[in-house]
Amino acid sequence: MNGYTSRGLAASVDRGGRPTMRALTVRPGVRASLRLDQVAEPGPEEGSLLVETLAVGLCGTDVEVIDDGYGEPPPGEDVLILGHENLGRVLEAPDETGFSVGDLVVGIVRRPDPEPCPACAAGEWDMCRTGRYSEHGIKGLHGFARERWRAEPDAVVRLDSSLGDLGVLLEPTxxxxxxxxxxxxxxxxxxxxxxxxxxxxxxxxxxxxxxxxxxxxxxxxxxxxxxxxxxxxxxxxxxxxxxxxxxxxxxxxxxxxxxxxxxxxxxxxxxxxxxxxxxxxxxxxxxxxxxxxxxxxxxxxxxxxxxxxxxxSVNANRRHYDQAAQALAAADDEWLRRLITRTVPWDRYHEAFERRADDVKVVLRIRETGR
Missing domain, CATH: 3.40.50.720 (NAD(P)-binding Rossmann-like Domain)
Structure with missing residues (x-):
């Protein structure tokens, strides 16, 4: 079962006795498989930073994963945790990481080819030449629509705390x-x-x-x-x-x-x-x-x-996250806030995927930002 319960949200441990948490999952290629389910807590092998998810933005790529068979689960698994646009807060950060508990962060979506092509080796994984990159919530890596996730420091971007919940706009920017x-x-x-x-x-x-x-x-x-x-x-x-x-x-x-x-x-x-x-x-x-x-x-x-x-042009590498953060910091907060036309609690996730005429950006709220 790869840490996934077969149905329902009542479980607090999986069949292997590991603690579980909630996550929005889908089986790519299987119609009507989107569900809020229990999955295993992220283990330390996934990264030294532990982050709690605050919000996940939705876009057309998520709809393709859900409805059109696009997307690819991690190797050896048949379920993919959804969500690539993300915003979180650091829960655990060893001193050597450069991060602190409470930092507002965004996880970088694309990760390089495991046997880096020249572009990936140079940090230009958005220009990968082999196609063997992975992408959280899309291709070969679980996404961020879960209560907690782990990553190494080089896969995480710190945001100015003043951006608050608007930080969920970083990835599309x-x-x-x-x-x-x-x-x-x-x-x-x-x-x-x-x-x-x-x-x-x-x-x-x-x-x-x-x-x-x-x-x-x-x-x-x-x-x-x-x-x-x-x-x-x-x-x-x-x-x-x-x-x-x-x-x-x-x-x-x-x-x-x-x-x-x-x-x-x-x-x-x-x-x-x-x-x-x-x-x-x-x-x-x-x-x-x-x-x-x-x-x-x-x-x-x-x-x-x-x-x-x-x-x-598709995707982005780390310097584009820095450029995007600067652009959001220079923008009018009220204008940015108007981009987010609906914020939906994730226990009502089906509503978030209903198309409405006035929608611009729809966001799933996983936890309050405190702002």
Whole structure:
């Protein structure tokens, strides 16, 4: 049973006599397998830091793991603990770790290839070349939707305590921190003076991409289909422009385009509607099998003659967590708080996965932060 009870939450020890705790589990590939169950407490072999979970953010990847068979349990197990967006508080920290009891922390999601490829060996596990990396709550490692977890210090990031429960936004912010870093690295291949950025999608990642664009002093435009709810106001509160029409219909030629939907037609739009020397960053993961009419010859011609760049970006390494923490610290707390449209106690976890029209970011509350 790998430390898992067969059903129910009454057990305080597993069949091997080990103490247990609650966790949100799923069997990848098995429909309707999401449940709040009892699992074994983390052992010291998992890391010298012991952390209690305060909150877990939910995103489309979690839904894919639950509904679409995406995800992979740890080797030798058939159950995966869910949750990669996370916030916790240190319960145990040996002196040599550099952490203290009570520190507010976030666990880093991706861990390197066990036989490090050159990128992983250099700390660039987000650029792993072998695909043998692991990811908490997604691929080969249990996630953070459990009462307690352990990790080594190099897999944990300390947050300023003033961030409080908003620290649960750190992991999604790392995604766009990396995207912006890569955009700027590419931009400096030549003369670099961007003025306008277009962001497609006003979900959490799109809104955080817009936040980082506004922090850079750019003219930010965000495109989404909705006309009501919090998204238009959140965009305008950044001093950005909200569009509910399509990117081509706006006649906007952007220097930087950050695509956050994964929708095939939107991807095609951002690849064909930009300024010369433009940079297109794709962060949305598309479904397989969708077909969109696209003149590849015209796309190639525009890319070559315009010195344009289209690239993909996923995940983040440690420096992106540091960059994200700086971005959140510089942001307006009230604006960040408005991103979290629902906070659901985890004993009502099914409600958290109900799609509601006004949802932006939904968070499972595991324990109060004290703020």
């Amino acid at each position: 790392t995604i766009v921190a990396k995207a912006w870093e890569q955009v700027e690295r590419i931009g400096h291949r030549s003369f670099w003076s961007p003025q306008t950025v277009a962001v497609t999608g006003a979900g959490p990642v799109g809104l955080l991409a817009a936040l980082l664009g506004a922090q850079r002093g750019l003219d930010v435009h965000v495109f989404d289909r909705v006309t009501r709810g919090p998204k238009p106001d959140l965009v305008r509160a950044l001093g950005a422009t909200y569009h509910h029409d399509s990117l081509p219909a706006s006649f906007l030629r952007a220097d930087v385009l950050i695509e956050c939907t994964g929708a095939g037609q939107v991807v095609a739009d951002v690849m064909t509607h930009r300024a010369p020397d433009a940079i297109v960053c794709l962060t949305g993961v598309s479904g397989v099998g969708s077909r969109v009419p696209l003149d590849l010859g015209a796309v190639n011609r525009q890319l070559v003659l315009g010195n344009d760049v289209v690239f993909g």
